[in-house]
Amino acid sequence: MKITWNWLLEYVDVSDLTPQEVAQKMTNAGIPVEHMQRLVEGVDQVVVGEVVAVTAHPSADRLRVCTVDVGGNEHLTIVCGAQNVQAGQRVPVALVGATLPGMKIGKSTLRGVISEGMICSVAELGLDPHVFPKEQTTGIFVLPKDAPIGQDINRYLGLDDLVMELELTPNRSDCLSLRGVAYEVAALFERTVHMPMPILQTPTIAPKPLAVQVVTEKCTGYAGQVVDDLELGPSPMWMQMRLVAVGMRPINNLVDITNYVMFEWGQPLHAFDYQAIHEQQIVVRQAQAGEQLITLDGQLRTLSAEMTVIADPMRALGLAGVMGGENSEVTANTTSVVLESALFDPLQTRRTGRVLQLRSEAGLRFEKGLDASVVTAALARAADLMVQYAGGRIASAPVVTGAALQKPTGTKVAVRPARVWQLLGFHIPLDEMLNVCARLQFPAKIEEDRLVIDVPLRRPDIKIEEDMIEEFARLIGYDRIPATMIEGPLTAGKLTKDQHLRRVLSDHLISVGLQEVVTYTFISREDLNRIRVSSEDGWSQSIELLHPLSDEHHILRTTLLPSLLEVAKMNVNRRQLDLRLFELGRVYLPKQLPLTEQPEERLLLAGLLMGRRNPEHPFRSVRTFDFYDAKGLVESVLGRIGAVSKVTFERSTAPFFHPGQSADMYLEGMLCGRVGRLHFNVESAYDLADAFYFEVDVQILAHVAQDELYVAELPRFPGVLRDLALVVDRDLPVANLLQTVREVAGEDLVTISVFDVYTGKGIDAGHKSVALRLFFRSLSRTLTDEEMETTINRVLAHVNSVHGAVLRE
């Protein structure tokens, strides 16, 4: 919402204060003044002049030589290139030495003729040509005939007026008018508002008939009046410039007056061409489904029964509260109008505007709800302005109908002073509360232990006690609220087990060198295609947004992989080739599609590794990540929460993995994650190479995460190491071999580690040598060589019978 300083001063006298002081206080009271600047900055020594004569330029076809009267003793000679310049026009003239936005005017010679200044266009004056009528923006700016010659253009056009842009919160629709802002400013500075209610006038000429029939409950009040003898033309320059300043385009005197009054009183008005109304009868009704109307913007609109129309007995004339119809538009031939000031249902107006995608200043005000007490005042004000500035005469008695307009009254709000003190935390004397009510011009009286306040209709945001408490705090100043600490029992600030686990997991990955990332949760079907997810895969069961912003972000992710791949791709494009990324993020798994209930949101820990596995150093070989690095990292995560021995790895069939280098992880029979090298086609879809991905389901890990520990007794007897190199079938999974060893190694076996896997020279084709290191230790005695011999022989015999394993020669 924009207002101007001079406009505001018409209703509330704060001229003893600076605009900055007023803006500051408004901002601190919850009506933030976002911007404040002159309508146009940097115009100097530009005055109103009259073009006395126009002659052809002796040596340039496109230039004219104008004689211009700027009120001085001598006329000026000014060369002008605009085609619309004519003798008798009043125009803005930049004198020699004048400044315009981005320009300085000196005496110049144009094709041999000396020019003593410049006749200015709208744009040259620093005004936005888009908000001016087209005829005023082609060529020079032609001013009205009554523009006083010699007057400074800043003063004449109000270019030096300050435009204040208010950032209103949705509740303060009262400030969508100068009137509302004036009451607010008056309350802040303890002033009075000068804004008498205009009164509806009776006809001054032979009355024309007008009947109004409201047959829908979506219109709670309607006031209309005929104004005749109108002369369509431009509205007065000051009015045009005020509309320009607040962002409205001046159109003609009739339309400008309705807009001006809307800004002044907050009540949208509409003018119908009286000639267009059949039987001089206005009917306010719900539209018929499928009924059509061409609106003022030239669009054919198909209406529904959830819309209200203003009609005559034959047809719709306009969409109530949203936009007028072309069939009843004010045109150059209009001499008589019906002025309308009405109350339409806010919700329905809002829906209609939304469905038809029509947003207007009028619609904005209807949506928020209007002040029923100014409906007729606004009508009277507009009629009066039409008489004053459009030659009109009141040509009918006002027609006022609707329950809302019968004695409109505001709300009563009861306030308990004790509650005010309790809620704010400090004591406000009763007198001060009454004073706030007086400043707001809310009548208030004390009834027993409470304050009963009559809130006028102009403040629909104040409905309950707490609303009034805010008004007290706001006008006394939030600065008066002291700073205290909450009272009551102490409570323990603590994390839940799951929250703890998340911190442990991410801290662990960070400490082993991974970089945490945060990515968007919206992806696209195309992303799923790129990771080779087909319609049979669970990942394809994704939730779709009704109105996505773009094709790249239209479904909710079911896996973190595409997000991490995007990050990797972007970094690789920027020559960052060593990536160790992880994200702790949710995926969204619908229970059924289309969605009938909230989906399951599962928290996954996912990571992507590529490039060098450690920083280079002269005394360390650098190699790139491989499957075992990725698996080791996942095992370290599991190890960190005491779950590593509970997880088994099986070959994965996930479509995005290299089938030979990927594993699914099972925890107590439940799929809890996966790790592997990405499929070549996935890598190439993202221009990556040798990338490894892992993900684990944090919720499943939470079930087994170890959160208690009793230390094991330290061994008192030495252990024994035995190394075995076993030759087995090349395809035998080492895990199986280890399992077989464990079966017969006895309870003294503490650990088995695999320290070498070898194929090649010395080993038969189709076989491999697996070197195992077995560590035995007993808690009760020192193990003897004989015992060990027996155990090792038992192991060798067993692995031989199960896997055909033999000791390497």
Added chain:
Amino acid sequence: MIWGDSVKERLLKLQMQALAALEEVQGLEELEAWRVGYLGKKGELSSVLRAMGTLDATERPLVGQIANDVRINLEQAHKKQKEALQMVALQKREAQEKIDITLPGRMQWLGAAHPLHKVIRRIEDIFLGFGFTIAEGPEVELDYYNFEALNLPKDHPARDMQDTFYITEEILMRTHTSPVQARTLQARYPELPIRIIVPGRVYRRDDDDATHSHAFMQIEGLVVDRGVRMSDLKGMLLEFAREMFGQNQEIRLRPSFFPFTEPSAELDILCIYCGGSGCRTCKHTGFIEILGCGMVHPNVLEMQGYDARELSGFAFGMGVERIAMLMYRVEDIRQFYQNDVRLLEQFSTLAR
């Protein structure tokens, strides 16, 4: 006498000889040979002492004394020489093992938390210290919790469809973390006090640009109890601002509007760039806005069955990205979601 003198002389001569030889010894091996040669069981000293047997009883103690002195002298000299030689050997080894200590160490990669999570954890920790717990809720939320339970009935102008990603008519992407307020009030009823902090992702139908993102993070707080005052809100947020932005922070409340609080306020802190003297960031006001807050609207409490005449509460919420942008001077909100590792890796050096 003669024999005695002669043994004594031999001993002293031996001592002189041995000490001279010791001077010449090079290295620990030669030293050992010297020790065996002079002090060993079959060494020179032993053989001289064997001659003691030929002395007469009167001379024996005296010569014995001398012999013992010689042994002690030689042993001490040996010990001293041994230490000297060991030192030399050690120094030689040390010299050989000398490396260029200016070469960089063998580092592991350093990881880092994402800046948004760093900010969230810091805020969480401050409020954990105040006795709050952390509450969370679904991002795919019901219209009821996201709007209706927060005093935003259907068709309320403040819930414009433009701003919300709907999935069905009743299911949507939450537009703020506030539905967790309603959920917590509902789940904990009638247990008091409620003191929670709620971090999480939220979604708005905004085109992405330098200051807007269709997805961002909020962190929000809620306190409900008997006798909770707006001054408590102010006091707690002042403590928070000081913990977060420095002990000399000051706060300012300005009236504002949220459908789920009344009275409502915006909270400004002293500009963290200029400290309040005025700069471009704070538009020369000395203050910057960091969060919205207010007293819980009675409708919000009553919808979950609480008696709003008896109880009261306050709530506050802030955009994590905004805080992170201010704290770390990030210019473009999209950088948090782009994840350029050259930006993220900088956080591995942040020691808090």
